[in-house]
Amino acid sequence: MSSALPQEMQQHTYAIMDRVEDSHWWFVGRRAILETFLRQIADKLEPAEVESQDALRIVDVGCGTGANLEMLSQFGKAEGVDVSDDALEFCRRKGLTVQKGLAETLPYADETFDISTALDVIEHLDDDIAGLKEMHRVTKTGGYTLIFVPAFMWLWGVQDDISNHRIRYTKKQIVERVENAGFKIERATYANFTFFAPILGGRTLMKLTGIKPESENNVNISALNGVFGKLFSAESFWLNKLNFPFGVSIVLVARRH
Numbered sequence: 126m127s128s129a130l131p132q133e134m135q136q137h138t139y140a141i142m143d144r145v146e147d148s149h150w151w152f153v154g155r156r157a158i159l160e161t162f163l164r165q166i167a168d169k170l171e172p173a174e175v176e177s178q179d180a181l182r183i184v185d186v187g188c189g190t191g192a193n194l195e196m197l198s199q200f201g202k203a204e205g206v207d208v209s210d211d212a213l214e215f216c217r218r219k220g221l222t223v224q225k226g227l228a229e230t231l232p233y234a235d236e237t238f239d240i241s242t243a244l245d246v247i248e249h250l251d252d253d254i255a256g257l258k259e260m261h262r263v264t265k266t267g268g269y270t271l272i273f274v275p276a277f278m279w280l281w282g283v284q285d286d287i288s289n290h291r292i293r294y295t296k297k298q299i300v301e302r303v304e305n306a307g308f309k310i311e312r313a314t315y316a317n318f319t320f321f322a323p324i325l326g327g328r329t330l331m332k333l334t335g336i337k338p339e340s341e342n343n344v345n346i347s348a349l350n351g352v353f354g355k356l357f358s359a360e361s362f363w364l365n366k367l368n369f370p371f372g373v374s375i376v377l378v379a380r381r382h
Contacts, residue, residue: 138287139211143190154357155374156196158316159244159273161361162378166240166269167200181239186228186260187246190215194223197242206231228256236265244273245374247299248290257306264381270308272377274299276315280373296375308379315372316364319356 146152167181181201188194188205189212197203204222207213216223226232228243228250241260250256260270275285275293285293292298300313363369364376 139190139209139215143215146190146192150353150357152192154317154353154360155244155273156193157358157361158364158376159193159242159271160196160199161365162271162312162376163197163200163240165365166271166378169269170239170267182237183240183242184231184233184238184263186231186241186243186256187249188212188216188221188223191219191221191223193242193244194221195219197240201239206233229259231259231263233263235262236268237263239265239268240271241268242271242273244271245275247272247302248274248292248294249288251291253291254302254305257303257308261307261381266381268381269311270303270379270381272299272303272375272379273316274375274377276371276373276375294375299375299377303377303379307381309382310377310379312368312376312378314364314368314376315374316360316369316376317357317373318369318371319360320353320373 170181183197183201183203185194185197185203185205188207189209191205191212194203194205194216204224205216206224206226207216208225208227210225213223213225224232228246229252241264243256243260247253247256264270275290277295278293280293281290296313296315300310304310360369
């Protein structure tokens with residue numbers, strides 16, 4: 126089976142994702158963190174490189190059901206690519222610009238985009254470096270890429286299984302792969318240290334008891350969802366100033382020179 130974007134995610138996963146990603150604390154907090162990094166990237170792009178921030182062209186590789194793509198649209202003209210017809214249909218219902226394609230053979234010309242993103246996508250690929258090299262190809266010289274991946278194999282859980290992840294990375298591993306693809310790293314840090322201990326404990330408990338929910342996205346405490354979202358989102362303040370030594374995920378910013 127050829128490697129690609131997360132085409133092998135179980136179909137019900139997309140429906141769950143579309144239902145919860147606007148409100149579930151994990152998605153809300155992740156978007157807040159990503160917005161902080163995107164704002165920094167947009168500020169770094171020289172006026173000579175783009176006519177205005179509104180003119181920034183952005184591609185979200187593995188756009189899923191589109192919530193991240195909606196967020197990216199704040200920073201310029203954003204479009205997405207995904208291999209899943211189900212995911213693309215959710216995006217089109219939201220009026221988003223998307224097309225079908227594989228990570229390793231992106232359907233775009235060289236140096237098309239000012240910013241490329243892969244947000245919890247690279248870990249799905251059989252050949253992650255090939256996908257990263259394609260992102261490098263379609264990113265303009267002087268442009269940026271923003272990568273978000275899960276951290277540490279010993280944090281492997283149900284969500285990794287149902288999403289058909291191939292790996293959870295250490296910071297060193299993802300940095301080496303992104304550099305191998307031709308990018309120059311500007312920033313790499315762990316993220317989601319706030320819920321590191323609870324997630325480790327919950328996944329350890331599921332392994333010990335054999336409990337397997339349909340999706341970890343369904344595991345939520347409704348009364349605390351808003352509080353959790355605010356706690357996770359608050360990391361964006363600290364990540365604007367410093368790098369974390371550990372976390373459930375890794376955020377990486379790199380530039381094409």
